[in-house]
Amino acid sequence: MKQVTFLIADGVLKPSSLFNAIEIFEKANEFAEQQTGRPYYDIRLAGTNLEQPLVNGIFTLRVQPLKTAEKADLIILPSFAEQDDFAIRKSHEALDWVITQYQAGAEVASLCTGTFLLAATGLLEGKPCATHWKAAAYFRRLFPELKLHTNKIVTDQEGVYTAGGAISSLNLALHIIEKYNGRETALYCARVLQIDIDRNSQSPFMIFEGLKDHKDEVIRSIQDFIEEHVGNRLTVEQLASQSAMDRINFTRRFKKATQLSPADYVQRIKVESAKRLFESTGMQISEVMYEVGYGDVKAFRETFKKIAGMTPGDYRNKFNKII
Template sequence: MKKMTFLLADGLLKPSCLFAAIEVLEKANEFLVNQGNQPYYTIELAGVNLQQRLLNVSFSLQGVRHINEVKKTDVIILPSFDSPGDFAVSNSGDALDWVIRQYKQGAEVASLCTGAFLLAATGLLKGQSCSTHWKAEAAFRAMFPGLHLATHKIITDHNGLYTAGGAQSSLNLMLYLVEKYNGRETALYCAKVLQIDIERNSQSPFIVFEGLKEHADEEIRSVQDYIETHIEDKVTVDFLANRCAMNRINFSRRFKRATKISPVDYIQRIKVEAAKRGLEAGRKNINEVMYAVGYTDVKAFRMIFKKVAGITPLEYRLKFSRPDY
């Protein structure tokens, strides 16, 4: 048996994430019972502030326990929050201390989507890679600059700590846990009943790169603006450094200090984002899209596109372009 405790922190909860994750565990229990076994998961909700907010209203859940009543659990699930500013971190000190104590007693901890902010705030992720929703990337990097954020990953798993990307990626993490505890057959049953793509291994194709401009360095921001308005040009790091009257090393350090990524990565992500929009529109072939974003080498473009988007330009076009009817 696994005791699964969903932690309701003091913030604006995303109930779809909470209830969908619970449903995966319920379907796992259903499958195991149908196979003549006992249910494997016991599910409970625990928190500090037991009245939760949902958008502009409040709601109460029956049977929610105060965290002080939960002396020991096997797995803590941190669902996603949409609280302005810090995703419920500042109001959840007691809950985070409880998570740390439980982890030290042997509990595993899994964050879903922006629940990664709470897990990161415990300090338990130090030295490990983690994931969260790609739209929260800039906020996460600003709050936790010392952590290795890998937004392209669907799931991370290190030392009993798990994180998932956004939205449906959270369900992939729940399937991952079910497979780990109960085997592939159980996980496949849950995936089929709930119609979840169990083989998703990257959220890169879904990322919309938004620029990482939440910093105070005006000169670097002007460089970012230049990159974004000269998509069709072959922009190099040396060229940008010269525009700022800096040598390449100092410019690269300053750029990364402001944006948290290197200028090379930034240029590639901006160009690939523009290429994605071109492929979605479907009016140009892949070579035309490539030329429009400043690449002339098909092999290099394909390699960079796949590195950033997780799939090839052709695969992206087939997945996201408007079908012809």
């Protein structure tokens, strides 16, 4: 029997990813019992505090003391409600336990913002990782050296897994179950719980919010200018001139503030504007293309698919509210 420990570290937990992931492993046990007469997973909750608050304080979990927890085959770190440096400040005992268990052969997975806690162990160094797209900017500030992929649903390397968001946590659990038990078991869990097992990108669901949480007022004014002139053809030279800087200094300063090059930022603003038009109007693809400042259909389609994770037509068909 494979021992799975959900690590309940310090901080306020978000219950959705925790309970949903537990349910998937329970369904895998249900399938195993049907096939072999016995469950495959021994599921436990362990932590540094015997009572763990959940978001809004409605529920409290009672967990096994971490000091008495047996060796785990798989450790899962659920997501937290807070976005601060909790992973560094509050959870030293839990972090040390994870590192010790990994060195002894355990695999480790994080769900949604649980990636902050996993990152603080050092186990993500040199590995790809994911977290919820809305937490990505803050994650990069805390862990700028790590390889964060905001578009990914699941990452998997050297026994370390991460999931991109609360619902993505379901896909990570299915990924692990398929790896341990095979496709048939994973499909059973997906069908019973009505999960899209082959969802592989956060991109269609991301909302680009402008990356304005910085102190550079000049760059923020340029960001506002880009949004106000989204229908225009905007070049880096034009934006540099608008900010009274040369291209090299402007590009360096812009990227330092936003983590994106000016050209990438402009593309994301234009695609975000196009997404809103596809969602809320009956405009055709060519009309939306011109509205957000593109004159070449091929370039617009390629840029849109690169950023949104699907073609303009597919996005319109999936998210439009009025057609």
